[in-house]
Amino acid sequence: MRLIDHSNLNKFIGISLDAPQILSVWRFCARGSLADVIAKASLQMDGFFIYSLMKDIVNGLTWIHESFHGCHGMLTSKCCLLNDRWQLKITDFGLSGFRTHDQFTKTDRLWTAPELLRNDDLLGSREGDVYSLGIISAELITRSSVFGLENRKEDPEEIVYKLKKGGLQSPRPNLDHDESLEINPALLHLVRDCWTERPSERPDIKQVSSQLRSMNTNRNDNLMDHVFNVLESYASTLEDEVAEKMKELVEEKKKSDVLLYRMLPKQVADKLKIGQTVEPETFDLVTLFFSDVVSFTTLAGKCTPLQVVNLLNGLYTIFDGIIEQHDVYKVETIGDGYFVASGVPRRNGNEHTRNIASMSLCFVKSIAGYKVPHLPGEKINIRVGFHCGSVVAGVVGLTMPRYCLFGDAVNTASRMESNSKPGQIHISQEANEMLMRLGGFTTEPRGEVIVKGKGVMNTYWLKEMAESADPRNMERKD
Structure with missing residues (x-):
């Protein structure tokens, strides 16, 4: 585990056996989890930003699914950490043998696939990870918590019950989003495919990766380059806005000066404006x-x-x-x-x-x-x-x-x-x-x-x- 070095997997440091309960130690990621970023609304995500974060999750899952671990098993937005360069890293993988039921609340199980909930399975599966990917993607697209809990009448326990029950009324997150995000309709379709009720009908992680690549019309898919381009564009727009506001300010100053000069002599008004005593x-x-x-x-x-x-x-x-x-x-x-x-x-x-x-x-x-x-x-x-x-x-x-x-x-x-x-x-x-x-x-x-x-x-x-x-x-x- 400590030898694993992947750009989208968090670095495993070790396990502490001395404490009353077993603790896993991982590299610290400065920006916290994806769930934290969404909850704080500290970042305005555009369509490309969402695409880049999804791509990072898919890259990390691809490695896990092809490795001896087989699957993550408990993938949530809390397990998706962000470093200071906004690079997403999946954490808490490879430790399925240490999981116990009392570790997880009903809210933690909202990312778990229905079939795993029914079997009370904590080990997970590849299909279950793809389902969890769909739920996390919905959080990114809607910029809200899992299943939009803040806007739902049901509590987590009721949602988990309905997920176990399955059928046509099985709940799924809402994908209504801000139109300014310009989300590719194909991406929304892919997310719905990921959380399909039947595991066999879900795409595997390679198919998800292939479909994501086909949606990227930009030659460069580096997130930091995109951020710099956005900042450069914003700076240029800001300069124009500042110039326009300065022009308006000068006009308003002229109007206020004209009004002031009608009330007081110009020589007197000029002294008062700079704070001098007349x-x-x-x-x-x-x-x-x-x-x-x-x-x-x-x-x-x-x-x-x-x-x-x-x-x-x-x-x-x-x-x-x-x-x-x-x-x-x-x-x-x-x-x-x-x-x-x-x-x-x-x-x-x-x-x-x-x-x-x-x-x-x-x-x-x-x-x-x-x-x-x-x-x-x-x-x-x-x-x-x-x-x-x-x-x-x-x-x-x-x-x-x-x-x-x-x-x-x-x-x-x-x-x-x-x-x-x-x-x-x-x-x-x-x-x-x-x-x-x-x-x-x-x-x-x-x-x-x-x-x-x-x-x-x-x-x-x-x-x-x-x-x-x-x-x-x-x-x-x-």
Whole structure:
């Protein structure tokens, strides 16, 4: 026994006679038994893998049947061990003389041929081994336990009873399998032949081996080569999948960046994305713009909440389109109020006042032809005001961070809007001085105005802008 050296037979080490019961010692196989692998579902077997494991069992049985042993006698998936190269090796052969009935449970006898069960035979036969091969093959094909016990109502004892009884109702494993396995129909037919009720009608092991060889359409039947080919193919497919997922990820990142840049200034958002803290920053001179809809409360009273939302959405869509043409940043909208700044967060020299003035004139002009969809007779008008001054800017909040501006200039700009008139652009003296310095703008003195919290202020109306002063024309020239 110890001299036997076959690629599909496990190496016999010896027998221990010192223990209370006789123990046989065999070479250790790292991956355990075939029953263990199937139970753990640790391996995704394809059609060729199943074929290769069956071929290994047949090769091992062929040697046993042609040797002095004659047969295995107690072949089960527990006796089919797998080494670290996924090579199957049959173990527990050649020891039929040591077997006793109390060694085996009813579950262990589910691989035993009916005729051997009826005679209570533990020695076995060649025909019995072929029957056991069929039962093991069914486990491989269905990737389930012997007779699919987990899905059957009968317990092992009842199945063994029916096997002994025989006849047309004698139970056999189900061969229903996953269609993705691409099992050769001839292989299923061979398995059914192996477990035929009559031993004389079963093919011998040489016939089984011959039929298995005829089913292999591949020139190379080495399992490890097949595994490497599968891994290579998988790696290639994985590269394509990763490339496709990366493409999708880039597209999604672009979408999220666009959304983020609409909520926060780009410079601020980029810092937050890389985990940097955005420190508050002082801007010595910026231009701040406010506008609101005249008699908005009265207008809203004539509308449903949904109509109010649609009205503001249509109005702000027009304003947003104008904003994109100017070097400005929309700070926030509160109801019908619209707050825009220029010169913050991107410093643009003295061009902040030019951009806000141009944008204000565009706002007033665009609103002239705007009609409320559900109230055709109503006209929309806005009040506009802006001021120049210094502010402190920073990100406030964690859950929904906002880029906010703080300073007296914000309050003054807001007062310019609240003291304005419908369809007019009300500006402070500081804003007027900036426009005169830039040139190309026409303003008209309003005179002294009492501004809440500020006292008496000299203010102006912005009337028009020369084409040469339009910042959009300057960009084209550049």
